[in-house]
Amino acid sequence: MKTMQFLILVTFVALVAGCATVAPNELVNARSAYRNASEGPAEQLAPAELHKAHEALVLAEQSFQKDPNSHKTKNLAYIAQRKSEQAGALGAMAADKASKDKANADFQKKQTEIVKQGKQDLSESEQRTAAAQAELDKSAAIKASKEKSDAELAASKEKSDAELAAVRASKEKSDAELQRQQAEAVKQGKQDLSDSEQRTADARAELAKLAAVKEEERGLVVTLSGGVLFRSAKSDLLSSAQVKLDQVAKALLAIRARNLIVEGHTDSQGSESYNQDLSQRRADTVRDYLVQRGYPADRIQARGKGKGSPIADNASPEGRANNRRVEIVIER
Amino acid sequence: MKHVSKIGIMVFAVAAVATAIVAGCAANVPLRTEASTSGIRAAEEAGAAKVPQASLHLQLAKEELELAKGLAAKGEKEQAASMLLRAEADAELAVVLSREDAERSEAQAAVARVRQLRQDNQ
Numbered sequence: 001m002k003t004m005q006f007l008i009l010v011t012f013v014a015l016v017a018g019c020a021t022v023a024p025n026e027l028v029n030a031r032s033a034y035r036n037a038s039e040g041p042a043e044q045l046a047p048a049e050l051h052k053a054h055e056a057l058v059l060a061e062q063s064f065q066k067d068p069n070s071h072k073t074k075n076l077a078y079i080a081q082r083k084s085e086q087a088g089a090l091g092a093m094a095a096d097k098a099s100k101d102k103a104n105a106d107f108q109k110k111q112t113e114i115v116k117q118g119k120q121d122l123s124e125s126e127q128r129t130a131a132a133q134a135e136l137d138k139s140a141a142i143k144a145s146k147e148k149s150d151a152e153l154a155a156s157k158e159k160s161d162a163e164l165a166a167v168r169a170s171k172e173k174s175d176a177e178l179q180r181q182q183a184e185a186v187k188q189g190k191q192d193l194s195d196s197e198q199r200t201a202d203a204r205a206e207l208a209k210l211a212a213v214k215e216e217e218r219g220l221v222v223t224l225s226g227g228v229l230f231r232s233a234k235s236d237l238l239s240s241a242q243v244k245l246d247q248v249a250k251a252l253l254a255i256r257a258r259n260l261i262v263e264g265h266t267d268s269q270g271s272e273s274y275n276q277d278l279s280q281r282r283a284d285t286v287r288d289y290l291v292q293r294g295y296p297a298d299r300i301q302a303r304g305k306g307k308g309s310p311i312a313d314n315a316s317p318e319g320r321a322n323n324r325r326v327e328i329v330i331e332r
Numbered sequence: 333m334k335h336v337s338k339i340g341i342m343v344f345a346v347a348a349v350a351t352a353i354v355a356g357c358a359a360n361v362p363l364r365t366e367a368s369t370s371g372i373r374a375a376e377e378a379g380a381a382k383v384p385q386a387s388l389h390l391q392l393a394k395e396e397l398e399l400a401k402g403l404a405a406k407g408e409k410e411q412a413a414s415m416l417l418r419a420e421a422d423a424e425l426a427v428v429l430s431r432e433d434a435e436r437s438e439a440q441a442a443v444a445r446v447r448q449l450r451q452d453n454q
Contacts, residue, residue, distance in 0.1 A: 075414040082389075082421035086428050093432040096439040103442035110449050117453075 021068045026077035030057055033084035042091025045098070049087035056080035199254045200330075206251035210244060219331040222248065223311075226265075226282070226324030235281035237289060245286065248328070249293035260300040261329040262287045267320035268307045280304025286326050363404040368397050368416050371423025378430035386429035393422035 023031075034057050042050045060076035067073055204220060207213050212223040229241040237245065252260065264279030264286075280302070287302035312319035372393050380386035396419035403412035 071411060071414060075418060078418055079421045082418075082425045086421075086425045089425070089428045089432045093428070093435045096432065096435040100435065100439035100442045103439065103446045107442065107446045107449060110446060110453070114449070114453050 023064060024069060024074050024077065026074045026081065027060055027064055030060055030077040030081035030084060033081045033088070037084045037088035037091065040088050040091050041095040042087045044091075045094030046087055046090035049083070049090045053080060053083040053087045056083045196255070196257070200258075203251045203254045206254075207248065210247050210251070216329075219329050222328040222330070224248070224286075224326045224328070225321070226326060227321055229286070229326060230282055233278065235278065235285050237285055242289070245289050246293065249290050249295065252290065252328070252330075253294055255330065256294075256296055256299070258299070259331045260290070260295070261331065262290070262300065262302045263309075263327045263329065264302070264304045265309055265311075265323060265325050265327065266307045267323040268310070268314035269320065270307075272306060276304050276306035278304075279306050282326060286328070363401065363409075363412055363416065365397060365400070365416060368393065368400070368419040368423060371420050371427070372397065375423050375426035375430060378427045379434070380426040380430040383430050383433040386426045386433065389422040389426040389429065393419045393426060396422060 034053055037050055037053060056076065057080040060073060060080045063070065063073040063076045200220075204213060207222050210222075211225075214221045214223065224244070228244060229237060231238065262283045264281070264283035266275035266279050268275075270278075281304070283302035283304050287300050290300060291297045307314075307323070310319075310323045311325070312322035314320050314323060372390065375386065375390045375393065378386075380390040396415050400412045400415035400419060403409075403415055
């Protein structure tokens, strides 16, 4: 608005001056200074100072109209120029201040953003650090657990090795003991076998003195004459037979580990059933007597064979006498 | 009437004396340099001497003050008063230019500081 007024004033003055005289340098400078000030930020930011400059310029112009080349006109123009320059400087200063305030506000805002961002970054960093720490703790726990497991495994293995070694040592010892025992058993067995053979041989020799002894496939067969042991058709032992059986029993007791079969045999006289029964009873009598003398009952059997297994001809008295017999089979 | 005449004579006498006193004082009024002097001092305190443009106007104000004093001494009161107004205007302009320079420097520094902050935090 003031610029418009100024332009009108300048136009008016120019028209007048055109008809009159040329404006002094001070006034020309004042007009220029005011124009510069009014076109700058002063119009918005320093209107009061610009108004003062305008008033000063009006005074100068009025003085110029009255007395164009007077000192007063020049002085008023000079002052108007300075006030215009002052208004321009104040406008610039206000603009600078606005710029500074804006920059400071921007700085503050940016700084707040940076602090906020920094806090957020810090928070995220702390979270990442916490997560990493948790991961490290987890790894450490896993490692510790693994080390513990390894240690336990190693200890267990060491213990197992020790136990295995102990078992091996024990086994070796057991094996050695077994071998020793086996060797001893073998030795003992050999010894026992040898002793048994010796006792068998001794028993055979002893029995051979008492009765007929014969080696057969079924074993050693000791044959006792029936006439020596029993009366005719009887199954009771004669008293003389008991003495003989005592001797036989003594010889057999030396080999009591052997199984015995006592067989009764008759001649062909009489019925089959009679002879069978008689032979059985006689076999039982001999068996019982031997058991009574100490031979193990579970190792001795009694069988009546009747007349079915003659060893001589029943046609002659001698043959029949030989067939009436008791055989003690010492099994192999 | 006689009484009134005496009073009138007295009033006239007092008025005459007062007019004579006022007229005498007006003729011998000293040059009022306070405004110019304080303006120059304010410009110096504002640091005008360190700002080229402000320094120029400070110097002008000083010269104009001295010139005014010289004119006053020669009895050219009107010229002296006008010169004092010039000195005052230059001094005031020196003050404003000094402050404007400082304000501009601060604004530039603030802008640079923001720019640096943004650059450092891109």
